[in-house]
Amino acid sequence: MDASPPSETDIAGRGEARPAVPLARGLSAKLLMLTVVFVMFAEVLIFVPSIANFRIRWLEERLATAAAVSIVLIANDAGSTPENLQKDVLMAIGAKAIAVRDEEGVSRLVAVSDMPQAVDEHINLEQTGRLRSVASALDTLAFGGKRMLRIYGHVGDSDKVFELIMPDWRLRNAMLVYSRNVALVSLLISVFTALLVYTAINRIMILPIRAMTGAMLAFSRAPEEPASIIEPEPRSDEIGVAERELAAMQTTLQRVLGERRHLADLGLAVSKINHDMRNMLSSAQLLSDRLHSIKDPAVQSLAPKLVRTLDRAVAYSSGVLAYGRTQEPAPARRRLKLHQLVEEVREAVGAEASGVDFVNAVEDGFEIDADAEQLFRVLANLARNAVQAMAGDTEEAIVRRLTLSAERKGSVSRIIVADTGPGLPPKARENLFAAFRGSARSGGTGLGLAIAHELVRAHGGQLELVESVGGRTVFSVSIPDQPVSIEQARGALRRPA
Ligand SMILES: Nc1ncnc2c1ncn2[C@@H]1O[C@H](COP(=O)(O)OP(=O)(O)OP(=O)(O)O)[C@@H](O)[C@H]1O
Numbered sequence: 001m002d003a004s005p006p007s008e009t010d011i012a013g014r015g016e017a018r019p020a021v022p023l024a025r026g027l028s029a030k031l032l033m034l035t036v037v038f039v040m041f042a043e044v045l046i047f048v049p050s051i052a053n054f055r056i057r058w059l060e061e062r063l064a065t066a067a068a069v070s071i072v073l074i075a076n077d078a079g080s081t082p083e084n085l086q087k088d089v090l091m092a093i094g095a096k097a098i099a100v101r102d103e104e105g106v107s108r109l110v111a112v113s114d115m116p117q118a119v120d121e122h123i124n125l126e127q128t129g130r131l132r133s134v135a136s137a138l139d140t141l142a143f144g145g146k147r148m149l150r151i152y153g154h155v156g157d158s159d160k161v162f163e164l165i166m167p168d169w170r171l172r173n174a175m176l177v178y179s180r181n182v183a184l185v186s187l188l189i190s191v192f193t194a195l196l197v198y199t200a201i202n203r204i205m206i207l208p209i210r211a212m213t214g215a216m217l218a219f220s221r222a223p224e225e226p227a228s229i230i231e232p233e234p235r236s237d238e239i240g241v242a243e244r245e246l247a248a249m250q251t252t253l254q255r256v257l258g259e260r261r262h263l264a265d266l267g268l269a270v271s272k273i274n275h276d277m278r279n280m281l282s283s284a285q286l287l288s289d290r291l292h293s294i295k296d297p298a299v300q301s302l303a304p305k306l307v308r309t310l311d312r313a314v315a316y317s318s319g320v321l322a323y324g325r326t327q328e329p330a331p332a333r334r335r336l337k338l339h340q341l342v343e344e345v346r347e348a349v350g351a352e353a354s355g356v357d358f359v360n361a362v363e364d365g366f367e368i369d370a371d372a373e374q375l376f377r378v379l380a381n382l383a384r385n386a387v388q389a390m391a392g393d394t395e396e397a398i399v400r401r402l403t404l405s406a407e408r409k410g411s412v413s414r415i416i417v418a419d420t421g422p423g424l425p426p427k428a429r430e431n432l433f434a435a436f437r438g439s440a441r442s443g444g445t446g447l448g449l450a451i452a453h454e455l456v457r458a459h460g461g462q463l464e465l466v467e468s469v470g471g472r473t474v475f476s477v478s479i480p481d482q483p484v485s486i487e488q489a490r491g492a493l494r495r496p497a
């Protein structure tokens with residue numbers, strides 16, 4: 001076994017130390033930004049109706065003032081109001097003209113100074129729908145400033161309708177000042193709220209999350225250090241649960257890492273011992289061969305047993321060493337003639353010599369998409385196991401037949417290896433495909449099925465024990481064809497046949 005003890009960082013799967021998240025890109029900064037943006041957005045939603053209200057109130061105030069002035073002027077017998085007084089009144093209100101219409105519909109100009117040619121907008125203060133006033137307010141803000149307005153409506157309980165002609169620049173200026181103030185207040189409120197939310201969430205969530213991130217990074221740097229396990233806070237919320245779970249996971253991982261380190265050390269020791277042992281056994285094997293030349297009958301009867309035992313021991317050592325050392329290469333897949341491959345397996349396992357009838361039931365033209373060498377090893381392992389199991393049967397009359405057949409379902413090839421042997425012993429069945437554990441045969445390493453399983457899996461296929469009773473044991477090897485990319489398939493279609 002060529003196992004050098006893996007370093008802790010390898011085991012944790014993290015070679016390089018990763019830095020903690022910088023503050024500006026961390027959760028805190030994102031949270032702060034988001035809060036400011038959202039509060040500002042909320043303020044805009046509040047601002048739109050409030051600027052419309054502001055405009056209506058401003059206009060109502062003007063009209064009310066104009067109404068009060070008109071009543072006084074009418075009472076003092078209008079028509080003879082001196083022009084100077086009219087101008088003063090109009091300037092104070094910011095209007096060009098004031099008129100009154102009585103209940104009979106008779107209109108009367110109360111005060112006037114350079115009457116404008118045309119009026120751009122008529123505003124009935126008694127019909128101000130919400131949407132309309134919002135639209136008008138935004139319109140005034142965006143495009144106003146040079147328009148002439150006519151404002152009219154009842155004032156208070158008076159049955160007269162008062163009218164006012166005025167330019168809109170004063171209104172717009174007032175609205176701009178109002179908007180600026182609202183914007184400033186909004187900014188203050190949003191920054192203040194953001195700071196409050198930030199401080200609260202920072203304390204409750206971000207700091208513990210940063211602590212957890214830090215603990216994870218510290219753990220990945222030094223997983224064997226007991227101090228790098230996070231100390232969970234006594235909280236009952238999700239963060240508390242996460243911290244406790246993280247601590248539990250780190251504790252388990254630390255223990256597992258410790259165990260793996262011990263196992264790796266042990267594996268290294270076993271591999272060294274095994275290596276030396278194989279060399280010693282090989283020398284003993286060489287010496288034992290010379291026993292054949294000694295004529296002593298006792299030696300002659302014992303020598304073959306000794307040689308066989310040594311052979312088995314050497315094979316065992318070599319097998320273990322090979323298993324520890326090999327990292328199977330990825331299968332080099334080709335289309336193979338399965339019938340021919342099975343014939344090679346027949347020769348390799350020497351079935352006939354053990355009195356086993358080897359039946360190659362694979363059709364002549366059957367093709368399979370696999371790595372030739374690896375598939376040979378899989379089938380040879382399965383066939384050898386079957387031959388060994390049947391050769392162990394002592395009863396002469398028992399049928400000893402090993403049949404290899406194959407079928408194809410769609411893109412999956414399935415090879416069936418069936419024998420008429422005694423079936424798998426319980427120990428082999430319980431540890432099916434587990435290396436070193438499944439052998440129920442003296443001299444067996446328990447590697448054959450494990451390796452075969454691994455090789456079939458590398459092909460994306462499956463090795464299964466279909467059934468195993470006395471007289472019938474069936475293994476199946478399913479191997480799907482390599483997936484073909486659409487481009488390849490199209491290319492193949494386009495190519496002339
Ligand atoms: N066809 C079979 N019939 C009966 N028993 C089987 C059959 N195939 C496998 N076994 C049992 O399963 C065990 C495990 O087989 P596996 O090939 O993994 O190991 P092994 O044959 O003991 O050793 P190795 O193949 O490594 O030399 C065998 O020892 C044998 O008892």
Ligand SMILES: [Mg+2]
Nearest residue numbers: 381385448449
């Ligand atoms: Mg075997």
